[in-house]
Amino acid sequence: MEIIAIILGGVLINNFVFMQYLGLCPFVGVSRQLETALGMSGAVIFVMTMASAVTSVLEIYVLAPLGLGYLRTIAYILVIASFVQLVEIFMKKAAPGLYKALGIYLPLITTNCAVLGVTMLNVRHSYGIFLSTLNGLAGALGWSLAIIIFAGIRERWRLMDIPKTLEGFPLALVSTGLMSLAFLGFQNLFKAVFR
Amino acid sequence: MIEAILTLGISGLAFGVLLGVAARKFRVEQDPRISKIIEVLPGANCGGCGFPGCSGLAAAIVGGQAPVNACTVGGNAVAEKVAEIMGVQALAVAAKVAVVYCQGSLDVAEKKAEYVGIEDCRALDQLGGVKGCPYGCLGLGSCVKACKFGAMYMSPQGIPVVIREKCTGCGACVKACPRKIIELVPADKQVHILCRSYDKGPQVRKYCKLGCIACQACVRACPLKAISTDRGTLARIDYSLCDNCEICVSKCPVKTIVSYKVREEKAVS
Missing domain, CATH: 3.30.70.20 (Alpha-Beta Plaits)
Structure with missing residues (x-):
């Protein structure tokens, strides 16, 4: 039951972009093309899942027993930054084109608040290692879902006649708001299904 | 205290080793000339050449999109070194210096308004400036702020002055001026x-x-x-x-x- 709740919650009900407004910077930054959005999604899914797993291990076996809760932020950022670096090194080798297209947004996953957010939420809900990892994966899938839908929308902008004042970021943020309204519809999904 | 230091130290070390191994394993073969050229370039990342920073220019030179003397800041000395790395003959770079085409300081030009707002020429230009002249210097020093080499200062009368010996001709001030009164001119x-x-x-x-x-x-x-x-x-x-x-x-x-x-x-x- 809890597993289903976490997955549904992460992907739809508490979607990071549309319901919690986290990780908006790369969301707006690299959603111009479906291809780069997919690449970014892959990177975020890897980083968020791995970061959730490793930080929960760190929390449960090191930070909590030693009473080092105050080190949480810096220790988590260390973990996240390392994974981002790993993705960067790997991507430079495996997909140089994508590496170039993502540009500064790739190292900026480090400061993507959704990544730190999910690890902090894991602590707040006191999830175990498995549930934390699952929560990270679900959150990342939700973020990816958002950016992929959004990239599809933005690709169609090119065919449209957009007023000059709305071009670029303004329209991106307005569209994000409208999609967020649509995602509000999922709010009672869980209650409705499992009554 | 000691636990905190150990925790961060050990986890930092562990991730460092992990990344080191990964970097070795996924090493990308890069043209060695690129890193050599980056070393020779001034490293100010001023963008005067039109490429994103010195590393961007280095890649462009090796890729053949830019000439070896594309760096105006480094001048002939850098162009020669780059040419040596690339194995070609360098053409001399004509050294250029920025010239401010306005002398309308406060004691010379008529003042028609007071401006209280963002200290930026682009903002003031939107309002039309404070002086009578619709073409002249706005006097808020956006060009001085843009200069990465400390080669400009505002005179007490509010006109930017170029220190010609320090100016590298990167053109940052030219881009910063909304009134386009700064130009690059051959230094001689x-x-x-x-x-x-x-x-x-x-x-x-x-x-x-x-x-x-x-x-x-x-x-x-x-x-x-x-x-x-x-x-x-x-x-x-x-x-x-x-x-x-x-x-x-x-x-x-x-x-x-x-x-x-x-x-x-x-x-x-």
Whole structure:
């Protein structure tokens, strides 16, 4: 039951972009093309899942027993930054084109608040290692879902006649708001299904 | 305390080793000339060459999209080193220096308004400026802020001054100026007509004591025919013809024409 709740919650009900407004910077930054959005999604899914797993291990076996809760932020950022670096090194080798297209947004996953957010939420809900990892994966899938839908929308902008004042970021943020309204519809999904 | 240090230290070390191994395993073979050229370039990342920073230019040079002398900041010395790395002969870079084409300081130009707002010329330009002249310097120093080499300062009268010895000709100030009154000029050209006002003479006289009134005195005086009037209202020097003879400097009735040669000699004596 809890597993289903976490997955549904992460992907739809508490979607990071549309319901919690986290990780908006790369969301707006690299959603111009479906291809780069997919690449970014892959990177975020890897980083968020791995970061959730490793930080929960760190929390449960090191930070909590030693009473080092105050080190949480810096220790988590260390973990996240390392994974981002790993993705960067790997991507430079495996997909140089994508590496170039993502540009500064790739190292900026480090400061993507959704990544730190999910690890902090894991602590707040006191999830175990498995549930934390699952929560990270679900959150990342939700973020990816958002950016992929959004990239599809933005690709169609090119065919449209957009007023000059709305071009670029303004329209991106307005569209994000409208999609967020649509995602509000999922709010009672869980209650409705499992009554 | 000790636990905190150990925790962060050990986890940092562990991730460091992990990344080190990954970096070794997924190493990308890069043209070794790129890193060599990056070492030779000035490293100011000023973007004066039109590429994103020095590493961008290095990649472009190796990729053949940029000439070896593309770095104006480094000048001939850098161009030669880059050419050596690339194994080609370098063409000399014509050293350029920024010139501010306005002398409308506060004691010279009419002031028509007070400005209280963002200290940025682009913002002030939207409002039309505080001086009578619609072409001249706005005086908030966006160009000085843009200079990465400390080669500009604001004079007490509110006009930017280029320190010609320090100027590298990167063009950052040229881009920063919303009124386009800064230009890059070959460093050996020392006589300049410091005005960009296209208004007619009587109008210019009303708002600026040092503005060009297009009286044609310099046009007639120039033995090399290097000066002509642009749109009939502003004298301009064709630098390819000018030989710094300074005849026009003495002929100009409003002292719009300035020779940096004279100033430098005066400073020495």
